[in-house]
Amino acid sequence: MIHILVIDDDPVMRSLLKSFLSLRKFKVDCVMTEPDAINVLLHDHVDIVITDLKIPGMDSVEFIRRIAQTKPGVKIITMSGDTSFDRLPQDIKTTTPFIHKPFKLQEIEKLINTITGG
Numbered sequence: 001m002i003h004i005l006v007i008d009d010d011p012v013m014r015s016l017l018k019s020f021l022s023l024r025k026f027k028v029d030c031v032m033t034e035p036d037a038i039n040v041l042l043h044d045h046v047d048i049v050i051t052d053l054k055i056p057g058m059d060s061v062e063f064i065r066r067i068a069q070t071k072p073g074v075k076i077i078t079m080s081g082d083t084s085f086d087r088l089p090q091d092i093k094t095t096t097p098f099i100h101k102p103f104k105l106q107e108i109e110k111l112i113n114t115i116t117g118g
Helices: 011-023 034-043 060-070 090-095 105-116
Strands: 003-007 027-031 048-052 075-080 098-100
Parallel strands (some): 048 075
8 A cells, every 4th residue: 555645734735645546546645834744754664755845944955855865766756836846946847747836636646656557
């Protein structure tokens, strides 16, 4: 079973993604802070991280790079409701799929299937 970690400070987004992705037979954990995300990544096998680019108290660029260095097999999907993606360094833009909020839940499912080959 594919394990997805959702990081978002919006409780509605966390709840929607958890419900939708769980119904699609993914194991889903949702957190709202970087320390909570690191805890899950250290103690569980995670296949995919879906993270908002604007989490209070979190440097998204450093966080994404740290995941890529310490957990190279983990796929990362970024999401944002603003232009945060445009300001990302090129290395992250080319290796990290992005989805703009608001999005249809089927769009995130399609993106997950694309990166997992499903």
